[in-house]
Amino acid sequence: MRAAQHPVQHPAKHRFAEPLPQARWLAGPGRTRTRFGEQAAFREGLYDLGRGCHAWMVPNGSWGETNLGLITCGPQTVLIDTCWDLPHTREMLRLCESLLSHAPIEVVINTHADGDHCWGNQLFEGREIIASHACVHQMHHLSPRAMQAMQHSARFMRHLPVMGVNGLGHYMHDMLAPYDFDGIQITPATVEFTRQRHLCVGGVDITLTEVGPGHTDGDLIVHVPDRRTVYAGDILFVGVTPVMWAGPVANLVAALQHLLDLRPQVIVPGHGPLATPQDVRAAIDYWGFLQEALAPRHRAGLTPEEATVDVLRSVAFCATPFAQWALPERLLTNAYALYREWGTAPSAWGGGKIGQMDLMRRQARVARAWRAQN
Numbered sequence: 222m223r224a225a226q227h228p229v230q231h232p233a234k235h236r237f238a239e240p241l242p243q244a245r246w247l248a249g250p251g252r253t254r255t256r257f258g259e260q261a262a263f264r265e266g267l268y269d270l271g272r273g274c275h276a277w278m279v280p281n282g283s284w285g286e287t288n289l290g291l292i293t294c295g296p297q298t299v300l301i302d303t304c305w306d307l308p309h310t311r312e313m314l315r316l317c318e319s320l321l322s323h324a325p326i327e328v329v330i331n332t333h334a335d336g337d338h339c340w341g342n343q344l345f346e347g348r349e350i351i352a353s354h355a356c357v358h359q360m361h362h363l364s365p366r367a368m369q370a371m372q373h374s375a376r377f378m379r380h381l382p383v384m385g386v387n388g389l390g391h392y393m394h395d396m397l398a399p400y401d402f403d404g405i406q407i408t409p410a411t412v413e414f415t416r417q418r419h420l421c422v423g424g425v426d427i428t429l430t431e432v433g434p435g436h437t438d439g440d441l442i443v444h445v446p447d448r449r450t451v452y453a454g455d456i457l458f459v460g461v462t463p464v465m466w467a468g469p470v471a472n473l474v475a476a477l478q479h480l481l482d483l484r485p486q487v488i489v490p491g492h493g494p495l496a497t498p499q500d501v502r503a504a505i506d507y508w509g510f511l512q513e514a515l516a517p518r519h520r521a522g523l524t525p526e527e528a529t530v531d532v533l534r535s536v537a538f539c540a541t542p543f544a545q546w547a548l549p550e551r552l553l554t555n556a557y558a559l560y561r562e563w564g565t566a567p568s569a570w571g572g573g574k575i576g577q578m579d580l581m582r583r584q585a586r587v588a589r590a591w592r593a594q595n
């Protein structure tokens with residue numbers, strides 16, 4: 222492989238932990254800070270994972286810091302997921318040019334419908350875009366326009382100290398600040414499937430397995446058996462609290478177990494550094510812990526928000542590795558999903574499937590309480 226054609230700054234003084242010994246960093250933007258101004262835990266950019274599998278890895282895996290996959294299949298490349306906005310997708314394409322000039326992207330796979338995995342799709346119009354049927358159905362649930370409006374209004378909401386509006390304003394402003402949702406047209410998949418689909422691209426076998434609903438309605442994982450590599454999408458977060466928008470939790474755990482059963486050598490999570498099997502087991506443990514912690518609180522009549530704050534304050538939670546993961550307030554979204562599964566009367570906690578913004582407002586409150594506690 223040739224060196225990157227574009228000048229890349231090498232952060233001379235900064236030492237990064239390499240995400241996995243077999244992964245080799247090839248090119249990237251040379252930033253030492255994340256999009257949210259934190260110290261980057263690993264180097265951003267394109268990694269060679271061996272035998273034609275690559276990943277575009279974005280530290281530290283917070284909101285929109287999404288990892289993508291690139292599989293070289295002879296004269297073409299299969300891209301797994303696109304970024305949350307067009308500038309970040311274009312930047313990735315520019316910095317991967319040394320790879321893509323030999324093998325252009327002809328096939329795109331979306332692991333699920335969250336915008337940070339598919340809102341860059343329009344840059345691949347005319348190419349084959351593959352997703353699960355449930356994913357395609359969900360792609361229109363949230364519009365980039367609405368997100369842009371949220372971004373603008375969050376600036377003003379920060380200064381409105383009523384009903385938690387300022388808290389939500391700060392939370393959403395900080396979450397969306399690195400992104401530019403201008404000009405995004407939802408570009409859905411051109412090929413959809415259910416359960417499983419096998420591809421053979423340039424002689425490389427690739428298996429797409431629908432494992433949702435779980436994180437979202439239509440999650441899929443991408444397995445390259447000959448190269449013992451799996452791209453997990455957002456059924457797996459590493460070092461970041463996972464989120465279950467859809468559930469049921471049993472599906473999510475079964476998906477993680479399936480990941481282990483494939484016995485891959487390399488696992489690319491949707492967010493965070495390259496994963497080891499221990500990371501997958503830790504994710505399974507998280508979902509087990511959460512059910513055990515929330516069930517008695519649910520039975521005792523606590524609302525999802527009360528139960529979340531209670532769990533986050535508990536000695537049991539603080540003793541787990543999960544307390545070190547970023548965005549612990551996502552436990553609230555997970556609590557709502559579990560309460561839905563457990564069939565609580567919606568009136569008991571103020572709404573059935575509550576709106577995304579209401580959820581975010583409550584999550585902002587939990588995040589503030591967590592920061593005050595730590």
Ligand SMILES: [Zn+2]
Binds near residue numbers: 333335338436455
């Ligand atoms: Zn997601």
